[in-house]
Amino acid sequence: MSVPGRAVLITGCSSGIGRATAERLAARGWSVYATARDLASIQTLASPNCRLLRLDVTDPDSIQEAVAVVEDAAGAVGVLINNAGYSQSGAVETVPMDLVRTQFETNLFGPLGLIQAVLPGMRRAGWGRIVNMSSMGGKLTFPGAGLYHASKHAMEALSDALRFEVRGFGVDVIVVEPGIITTGFASAAASSVPAGTASEGPYDDFNSAVAVVTQMVYEGGALRRLGGGPGAVARVIERALEAKHPRARYPVTASARLLMTARKVMPDGAWDAFLRRQFPQPGPH
Numbered sequence: 001m002s003v004p005g006r007a008v009l010i011t012g013c014s015s016g017i018g019r020a021t022a023e024r025l026a027a028r029g030w031s032v033y034a035t036a037r038d039l040a041s042i043q044t045l046a047s048p049n050c051r052l053l054r055l056d057v058t059d060p061d062s063i064q065e066a067v068a069v070v071e072d073a074a075g076a077v078g079v080l081i082n083n084a085g086y087s088q089s090g091a092v093e094t095v096p097m098d099l100v101r102t103q104f105e106t107n108l109f110g111p112l113g114l115i116q117a118v119l120p121g122m123r124r125a126g127w128g129r130i131v132n133m134s135s136m137g138g139k140l141t142f143p144g145a146g147l148y149h150a151s152k153h154a155m156e157a158l159s160d161a162l163r164f165e166v167r168g169f170g171v172d173v174i175v176v177e178p179g180i181i182t183t184g185f186a187s188a189a190a191s192s193v194p195a196g197t198a199s200e201g202p203y204d205d206f207n208s209a210v211a212v213v214t215q216m217v218y219e220g221g222a223l224r225r226l227g228g229g230p231g232a233v234a235r236v237i238e239r240a241l242e243a244k245h246p247r248a249r250y251p252v253t254a255s256a257r258l259l260m261t262a263r264k265v266m267p268d269g270a271w272d273a274f275l276r277r278q279f280p281q282p283g284p285h
């Protein structure tokens with residue numbers, strides 16, 4: 001059940017989940033506006049149901065411009081899919097503050113800017129759906145990815161408040177929580193780990209291990225078998241958009257359900273003990 005005339009604006013369509021979602025929704029008759037910071041990266045998505053716009057979520061002008069184009073054409077953004085994001089990995093102490101800020105600009109402040117830009121149109125229309133891409137990492141935290149997890153935990157909290165605040169205007173807020181999804185995400189996360197500034201730095205071994213473990217998990221670890229491809233997330237998003245009453249949260253893949261349940265039931269000490277089997281703990285040698 002697509003909703004003719006209701007425009008779907010998706011961020012981060014150059015690859016992975018955003019691309020798969022744009023393809024799936026356009027094929028199912030939704031009126032999709034696929035966006036990316038580099039238009040050339042999404043040229044192959046263009047079709048009668050899929051228009052292309054440049055949108056860098058860290059650039060407020062590009063947010064305003066993209067939303068204005070959709071509103072001129074369709075009256076309002078009907079569905080916003082806040083998908084763009086990445087993991088700025090590395091031990092918390094080792095990530096320079098400018099990279100921390102860019103992480104939050106991309107994963108939280110950009111999506112928030114979009115939410116604020118589309119809501120007036122959704123309220124006028126009396127209908128809207130906001131899909132915020134969180135992660136199982138919005139409910140649990142792995143060492144070496146604290147900044148990414150902080151941004152996704154914040155996305156969860158923001159979505160909970162927003163769900164209450166906008167429901168009366170006919171707007172649903174939906175959180176999507178993927179687990180292990182094979183996209184460019186893992187290699188981007190692994191290569192984001194800061195290189196040691198001095199050899200034998202206190203976190204050098206740890207940061208190297210984080211990069212290796214991240215790649216391993218996605219390439220062939222046991223968890224990989226409980227994960228999925230980007231199409232699995234696109235299917236869940238479609239289901240959430242077509243539901244008469246969408247749920248507040250949609251975990252995607254068994255990896256997400258398993259790990260989020262484990263984190264919920266394990267006391268902090270047990271969780272940390274579990275993590276010590278996966279990561280070397282930094283400390284004086």
Ligand SMILES: NC(=O)c1ccc[n+]([C@@H]2O[C@H](COP(=O)([O-])OP(=O)(O)OC[C@H]3O[C@@H](n4cnc5c(N)ncnc54)[C@H](OP(=O)(O)O)[C@@H]3O)[C@@H](O)[C@H]2O)c1
Nearest residue numbers: 012014015016017056057083084085135178181183184185
């Ligand atoms: N893969 C997973 O296991 C997994 C699990 C849980 C949650 N997620 C979440 O799913 C979302 C999509 O990730 P993915 O797995 O599809 O990874 P991906 O293939 O690396 O895609 C990330 C997308 O975000 C875009 N992006 C990054 N910075 C941007 C910016 N400033 N403005 C606009 N777009 C920007 C990238 O565009 P460029 O090509 O321009 O860089 C790319 O299109 C992210 O929010 C991620 O946190 C992924």
